[in-house]
Amino acid sequence: MTNQAGAYHHGDLRAALLAEAAAMIAEGGAASVTMRAIGQRLGVSRAAPYRHFANKTALLVAVAAAGFDRLKAHLQTIDAGAPRSSVEQLRRMGEEYVRFALENPAHYRLMYGKEALTRRDLPELREAANAIFEQLVAVIQAHQRSGGIKRQDARAQAYVAWSAVHGLASLWIEGQIQATDDIDGLIRQTTRTVLDGMRVRRRRGA
Amino acid sequence: MTNQAGAYHHGDLRAALLAEAAAMIAEGGAASVTMRAIGQRLGVSRAAPYRHFANKTALLVAVAAAGFDRLKAHLQTIDAGAPRSSVEQLRRMGEEYVRFALENPAHYRLMYGKEALTRRDLPELREAANAIFEQLVAVIQAHQRSGGIKRQDARAQAYVAWSAVHGLASLWIEGQIQATDDIDGLIRQTTRTVLDGMRVRRRRGA
């Protein structure tokens, strides 16, 4: 029942499948992942993966869920290492969110593209995404208390912020944003604009 | 060479294919579109579509492009029928954008999900999307002149706005937004927040 070092051929096939699938996705997109190919690359037969995942969708869902976990961890490092008082923290989180997506385009696409994963509900995925969302909600609530952000429904505000960064990431990944444009500047402007819209106005409340 | 009324079996198969594919997408998602099924539904053989589209991807791209055209037309009606002076026009455009997406979820997903369409460049699609984008840029520029919106790079601002509405639509379509939430309110809040962030501040410029 090894699981440690000498995984592979015999050993921890399940983990190897996840890793290999992720690698293939990074290389050639989710479409390039075929049960046969993944088996071949790992030196097992085409049906071997079925001992660990009910079907291809299940495998991809697991890979996507792992992506959400990575993203969550990535964001948590920001959450920890920033001045809790300033809204700048929130901005940085948004920035890092987009950066993660741009660095793992195919994986990010898989995480959100239920189309490739049957249009079923996929509670596993929703839950993984939700964990990140709740984290965002918490940060927003903190800034509401400290007075940097309007005191409205924090969940709604979180959806707005999430929409902005997710939308930017998606548009970029799908090639809708001209490559010549300055993506870093665009990321900053996006996070800033949304935060400005969420900020408490000093004079004239709306 | 008919093209008018008595289209079908013989007649305007190309148009029939586009319509049928769109219908199938609306019913069962893009995944449910198969060359054989579409042929069957139209009473032609499986290979018939290949006389009009090089391959399945080409067909889907054409359907997606048609979707962009519909969306553009939809937005133009708003563009025309609103008070040009108020930023409210811009907000309404954003709202209608999201609404279109929510009303045509599978189609919208196809329009932006290049994954389903090979990860090739798809210039046809980019162009179609671009037409809408340029329209948005123009409206933003108009409001910059009238003083409602910060005078910055209008394209960048357009990307920010587009990101927000596209992100919201995507998250909703992919089921990431709890169905219990008030989507209409969320749409309003999203468009408002972003516009607030783009607006000229009366006192204290940032």
Next chain:
DNA sequence: CGAGCGTGTTGACAATGTCAACATACGCTC
């Protein structure tokens, strides 16, 4: 040592995209 289960393997099948060879019909020229 033998039973049993976890893990892999091979064979087979159905669905699908796509091509090649073949059929047909409609428009245009004479």
Next chain:
DNA sequence: GAGCGTATGTTGACATTGTCAACACGCTCG
């Protein structure tokens, strides 16, 4: 109106792929 050529369809065939069933192997437990 006859003949021909191109546009449009049809059928047969094949490769790829997901997936299942039947079978094989090997390690653990008694």
